Amino acid sequence: MDRFFLSQTPWVSCSIILLSLFISSCKDDEEIILDTQTKALVETLDQELKPLTINPLDWSDEELSFLDPLANKKIIALGESTHGTAEFFDSKHRIFKYFVENHDFKVFAFEADFGESLLINDAVQRGASNEIEELMKSKMHFWTWRTEEVKNLLVWMSNYNQSKSEEDKLQYVGVDCQFNTFHPGMVRSYLNKTDATFFASADEILIEAKSASEGYFAAYSLEQFETYLEKIDELKALMTNYKEELIEVSSEREFKLHVRILEVIKQVSIVRYYRGDYTINYRDKYMAENTVWFNDYFDGNKIVLWAHNRHIADEPNYGGGGSMGHRLKQDLTTDYTTIGFLFSRGSFTAVTQRGDQFRELQTQTINANPKTNSINFVMSQGKQSVFALKTIDLQKYGEWNDAFANSIEIFEIGAAFNNNPSDYYFKFDPAFYEYIIYFDTTTASVLL
Structure with a gap:
């Protein structure tokens, strides 16, 4: 988790005093005199x-x-x-x-995991409000969103979608990039479904991405980590080179989404490798990029x-x-x-x-x-x-x-x-x- 999910850096208060007050001895019945x-x-x-x-x-x-x-x-x-x-x-x-x-x-984007939110959004799209609570319990990484209040929101979105056409349905998405729990498997399933000719080499890279991410790349030197990132980029280039073949057996939207998931795998990897180093605020950088990407992916929907x-x-x-x-x-x-x-x-x-x-x-x-x-x-x-x-x-x-x-x-x-x-x-x-x-x-x- 980041500083706001786990800890809060103490902030040094300025010494300038703008206000003065008097508080009576009774805590529950305060009298405050303002300057x-x-x-x-x-x-x-x-x-x-x-x-x-x-x-x-x-x-x-x-x-x-x-x-x-x-x-x-x-x-x-x-x-x-x-x-x-x-x-x-x-x-x-x-x-x-x-x-x-x-x-x-049409779109509600959360400070939540990109992949987990796709799984929950599937139920939101189908109007399956009865599935929401269990999906939240089993897929959400952060306790912060596993609440009755968020559940009520997602149930409302699901019920709203039951009577709407595909283009009018509400979308629940996540823009965060801290875990690779689901992302490698999502890309793997897509490439397997589309019978990609480069599936074997892709699978090797995706297995490495999941296992290395779980260990925060602790065993990787900087050179090894950069070589790993190059493999992710090479897989992304392969998918782009075979774009027409992949789209033919899926759809352009599916292709676009899974290329983005591969990009998120890279984002998570960088956030995890450089954890604690705030020379560049990678997490906020990528959340901003993912938010703009979703605006484009949903055809400019606000x-x-x-x-x-x-x-x-x-x-x-x-x-x-x-x-x-x-x-x-x-x-x-x-x-x-x-x-x-x-x-x-x-x-x-x-x-x-x-x-x-x-x-x-x-x-x-x-x-x-x-x-x-x-x-x-x-x-x-x-x-x-x-x-x-x-x-x-x-x-x-x-x-x-x-x-x-x-x-x-x-x-x-x-x-x-x-x-x-x-x-x-x-x-x-x-x-x-x-x-x-x-x-x-x-x-x-x-x-x-």
Whole structure:
């Protein structure tokens, strides 16, 4: 798993203090006294926010109409500031449904394994909602998505597809590249089915890809690893050379998909070989490439993209080359947009972290107020407990521009939590997210 699935690098908080507060001795009945600058931040926030119903699944089309200006974007990315918050997951379910029913979106792409998602999407395409839970339990690599909330989304997609033509069906896909559990076997099955003349040599390469990936290429020198990658490229060239023959006994879409799966095998190999080396952020690079590829593969059908806030953000300094969102923004410019999700307190599902050790997966709880020098704290003092906000609207105000310039922070957790919230703050940049959806209090996702 990556840093957001397993651990969260502690972020050094800036020393600038924008806010001051007084908290009474009664923890459950706090009286917070804000300074003049903070009051101004809260007042202008209240002017710009759009209130939302507490339960995301109850959001009406009218409530979500503020998202209509995004309807023509190629990719709308929906984030999350933890990997285990029910409200974030339900929000994304409801927003995707809104874009499907009102703006002809067809594809939901996840920060999930490319191959596993193809297996689950087969059931989604057939409208086999009764198969979804077992497929999630048996095929999904990450506990983060094996939840009732994601199941409800996939069941809805499956039921929706039952009455739709092939071109109108919804697609569930994964853009991640951390495992070669299924990919080599998928290519092998395709080449066997099409009776490829080079099957024997391809099979040898695919067997090596699966076994070596499982061991993180630990036995490979750099020279051996580069030779292995050359074999993958040679197999890809062979498939391209025999394209017409392969298409004749399958289809152009099948051919295109399996060439891409072979490319994902290479992506996974590189991510695994260079794990821990963030000179180049290979994983985000490849997730961005896979997302754009799916947009083309589905003939330009618009995509809603589900991933952690840090991945979707336009963040050039997130590893070498920047985040997935930064790369998508560079590639697609105005055709890519982001909605980040924030919270202040409540419960969420995460792995318990103690030092360098990762322990049990359980419900975690935060009762304390956010750090005063954070956008979360300001939002927690607003009039509304659940709301949406266009980030650029805050930049109309001098006090907000001052706060951004003076390193106001943001609070975000991945898949692990060490029970020390102060470790999970870092500098906020308003360029990260075009919109923010905020929940004052959250509840934990429900694991299958």
